[in-house]
Amino acid sequence: MSEPRSQPSFAIPQRPERRYSRTSGLSYEGTTVFVLMPEPTSDAADPDAWLYDLTERVLDTDRYTYGDWFDLPMPVFLVHDRGTSDVFRVAIRDGRIEFHVLPETDSKGLSALYERLCTAAGGTWHVECRTDADR
Template sequence: MAGDPSFAIPQRPERTYPYSGGVKYEGETVFRLVPAADRTDADLDDLVLTVLESGPYRYGDFLNLPMPLYLVRDEETRDVFRLSIRDGEIRLHVLPDTESDGLRAMYDRIADRSEGDWRVTYETRE
């Protein structure tokens, strides 16, 4: 569709494994889905949960954080990414193997289940 946002990934994070243990990501690309009408984080979380629960997703949330944060796997596209909600926007965090199709599918499902338009921007950090 003309005018649809692009989910081309300009920079991928690199996964490293520090000697001290754990996983660290260097670099970042985050797509921000901003509703045209103001919505609370709780309203956005309800919308996201509706989309996640209706599939084709497997997901888990991170407990005890000051904001909703999910690790999401799209079973159709096989893409994995993080999704967070903060300051009235939904953020899709690219992981090293994330492809555009999974991000686009999430956006399409969110847009289909909500009223109003969405603006999509992205930012990268080294």
């Protein structure tokens, strides 16, 4: 019998503040990022491609509206969880998935996506919370 997976709390210790400037547009002050790393690490030839496919497969369910509208060197999705009404960013890089908290993000949406990723991947994940205060 396998050990039950312990659920990370996804408690948000610091919320970013949204700033608007006429010259530089929208920006955020302060960050909270939850970093998810599969255990054991995927043996896929390209772990980021495997994580991208996994994430997109989970986001393609009826629960989510998402898009990758950013021209960046890595995948960054803006995600809306219709079940919890949460909005947050999801990034994939260096063999990990990152949940980037926005000002109105709630722990419920982060936790729900985490559970779906665990179920779809069939494994466990190590989760770390990082904030500006950690730097």
